[in-house]
Amino acid sequence: MKRIYTYMCLLLLSVLSFAVTGCDDDDDVAKDLIELIVNKPVIRIGQNEEAKVNVVVGNGNYTVRSFNTAIATATVSGELITVKSGSQNGATTVEVMDGEGVVANISVNVGVFELEVNEPEVILEVADEKQLIVSMGNFSSNDELSYEVEDETVVSIVNTDQFRPFYTLTGLKNGHTTVTFTDHKGKQAVVQVTVNPISIDVSNLTPRVGVNNKIMITVEKGNGGYSLTAENEEIVAIQQVDDTRFNLIGKKAGITTVFVRDEAEQELSLTVTVVQADKVANLGSGNYFKVPFEYNGTADESLKNLSTLTFEARFNIESLNGNDNGNARINTVMGIEKKFLLRVDVHKGGSNDEERFLQLAADDKGSIRYEGSTKIETNKWYDVAVVLDNSKSGSERIALYVNGVRETLQLSNGTPDDLKEINLTSDFYIGQSDGKRRLNGAISYARIWTKALSDQQISEQSGKLLSEDKDGMVANWLFNNGNGNTKTFVSLAGKSFEAEAANIVSSWKTDPILETSTPTE
Secondary structure (H helix, E strand, O other): OHHHHHHHHHHHHHHHHHHHHHHHHHHOOOOOOOOOEEOOOEEEEOOOOEEEEEEEEOOOOOEEEEOOOOOEEEEEEOOEEEEEEOOOOEEEEEEEEOOOOOEEEEEEEEOOOOOEEOOOEEEEEOOOEEEEEEEEOOOOOHHHEEEEEOOOOOEEEEEOOOOOOEEEEEEOOOEEEEEEEEEOOOOEEEEEEEEEOOOOEEOOOOOEEEEOOEEEEEEEEOOOOOEEEEOOOOOEEEEEOOOOEEEEEEOOOEEEEEEEEOOOOOEEEEEEEEEOOOEEEEEEOOOOEEEOOEEOOEEOHHHOOEOOEEEEEEEEEOOOOOOOOOOOOOEEEEEEOOOEEEEEEEOOOOOOOOOEEEEEEEOOOOOEEEEEEEEOOOOOEEEEEEEEOOOOOHHHHEEEEEOOEEOOOOEEEOOHHHOOOEOOOOOEEEOOEOOEOOOOEEEEEEEEEOOOOOHHHHHHHOOOOEOOOOOOEEEEEEOEHHHOOEEEEEOOOOOOOEEEEEEEEOOEEEOOHHHHOOOEO
C-alpha cells in the first residue's frame, strides 16, 4: 500500500511539472505587432497654436513625449494626440509609442513658412500626367491646403493621397494656365502650366521599302487628322489606308523624307530608303504565309462567297515532297485545303511517283481534281495560274496555266458546277496546306483576282510584276527582299492585305524576273 502511495505522488508531481512547463511555453509566443501610423506625420503651425493628430493604426495604450517642450508639447487621449506650440520658432519631434513599444514620430515645425511646390513650372502634352508635391508651407493636412486652376479646360488636378499633399496634373488641351496653392495662413505658391499638343510618333522612323513594294506605317500617337507627304514623290508614293495607317510604296531607288503632320500642326519627319530588290523569298521546307484577309481588323465580307476566281503565282521548287509525314508527295502553291487549292502533285492513277504536275484540288467542292500535263521540275521557275469562271458550266469553268499557256488537262475529275461559294477568309495559306505539304522552295509573287482572267490576259502578264491596282485584283504580293528581312508582306492591291510568314523571311533566292521584268501599269 505504501508503494502504491509513493507511485501516485510521483505521478502527480510529473503532471504538475508538465503543466508549469506548458504555461512557460505559452508566455514565450510572440505577438504579431501592428505598425504604428498617424494621419499627420508632419505638422507646420504658428506660435501658440495647436494641431490634432489621430492614430490611424496601432496596438493601443499610447503615450507621447516631445523632444523639445520649448518648441511644442504633446498630450494624448485615447487615439487623439494634441500638439501645442510655444512662443518659440523651431523644429522638434513628438514620439508616439503604443503599449507594445512600437514607435511613430511626428515632425513638428513652428513658425510661418513660405509655400513651396516641387515644380513651379510644368510643361506637358495633352493626356500626359505630372505629379506635384507641396513640400513646405503652413499646413498639417490636406484640408488646410487649397488649390485653384485658372483655366480648367487646359489642365485638371486631383489629390492622389489622402494624408499627403500629392497631386496629379493631367493635360486636357493645348494652352497655358496656372495652378495656385494656398495654405491656412494665406501663403501661396503658383505653378505655371503649359500644355502642348501631343507629339507625333509612328511605328517606324526609318522605314525601308523595295521598288514596287509596300510597307505600312502606323501613327501611334498624335492629335488626329494625319497626313503624309513625300519630299520626292518620284522615290516613294503614299497611300492612306485609314485614319492612322499609311502605305509607303517604293517607286525608284533612293532616299527621301516623308513628313507626318496632324491637325494640331505637329510634324514628324521620316527618313525613307527605297532599294532595288534583287532576290525573292526562299521559304524552304519550314516557312509559309498565312493570309487572314482582314480589313480594319475584321475579315473582308466581300471575299467570303466567291464563285469566280483567278490565282497567279511564280515559284521555284527546290525539292519535291515525299510520302512521309503526311506530305503525300504534294508541294503547295496557294489556297484553301479541300476548298480551292493550287498545288503540285503526282498524276492521279499514274505509275510514276517522281513526275509532278500542276493541280487544282477541292475535295469539299465537287471532289475536284483538275491536273495539267506540263511536268513540273525542281530548280526551275514557273509562272502558273488557275481560273474559275462562274459564267461557264461543266469543265469550261476551270482552266490551268503554266508559263502563260493554257494546260491540256490529263485529269478532270469531279463536278465542276459544285465548285463555288469559296471563302478566302478561312484558312488561306501560301506555301502550305493541311499543316504541312510545304512549297519547299522560293516564291516571287502571288496574285488573286475576283474575276476570271482570259487566256490573253494570263499570257500577257505571266512572268511580269504588276505594280498598279487593276480592276478585280484583290491581292498582289511581291515576295522580294526590298524591305529587308521581314515577317510581313503587304499586298500592293487595294486593301493592303498582309501575308504573314510563320518565321521571319531571311533566306533569299535570285530570280531573273527582277532583272528582266519591267513592272506593268
